[in-house]
Amino acid sequence: MRIATFNINGINGRIEILLRWLAATTPDVVCLQELKAPQERFPEAAISDAGYGAVWLGQKSWNGVALLARGCDPIETRRGLPGDASDVQSRYIEAAVNGVLVAGLYLPNGNPRPGPKFDYKMAWLARLRDHATMLMDSGAPVVIAGDFNVMPTEADVYKPERWHDDALFAPEVRAAFAALLAQGWTDAIRHLHPGETIYTFWDYFRNAYARDAGLRLDHLLLSPALVPRLTGAGVDRDVRGWDHPSDHAPAWIELNADGAAASPRRKARRAKTG
């Protein structure tokens, strides 16, 4: 089971990119961010024709998130992050697909720092931690995936010294992300590829992609039940080099089937008997 996250940067302007990538990689679940389309302008027919059911939360001009599932309809469990009834920005949607609860999010950028946008980001992170506690305590197999707008460590930035005061990398933002992980979530890509330079975003400016001046902003966090099922993780980096691309590339994980997880003991037993 492949679960991917992709900040599409305008789903109608970029529908050809999305369809080409779906056909090329056939992910089972997709979290999309930055639809930049109102609810009624989501390209439901094109996505259905590609073989995907979808739930989405649109917004005029900005934000917007969706969950796609190959060959079935996601069972929506929540739209909008709880904790602030006055928050009108479309940044969170959650659904069950094939026994996995998938939370798709688009965290606020937060620049400039300091300022009201940064305060909103910090408040959103606090609400996410509260809700993630509930998800963790449920014991369900959960993936929280999306554009977190946070580089977790210095290894996730092409030139960390230039980003220390930025809302994507400031100490209190990284601390909030670390506190989220400390609940027991696993950063799947970093877990399988420690010490590797991995980016998911390259600015449109200054030839950033060709220079590999990137940031790792898009993450997939696993609840403990899913870690033994994790068999692969990566970034579809080449998508950033296609014509008319998003400034983000898709990131993905691969999970083996529920019940097929090979614990060391079972693996050893199988090796002895087989």
Place this chain on the structure above:
DNA sequence: ATGGCATCCGAGGGATGA
């Protein structure tokens, strides 16, 4: 240190992004 590019809306640039 700055500006570079791209989205959307809507009809001209303005807001936003990272």
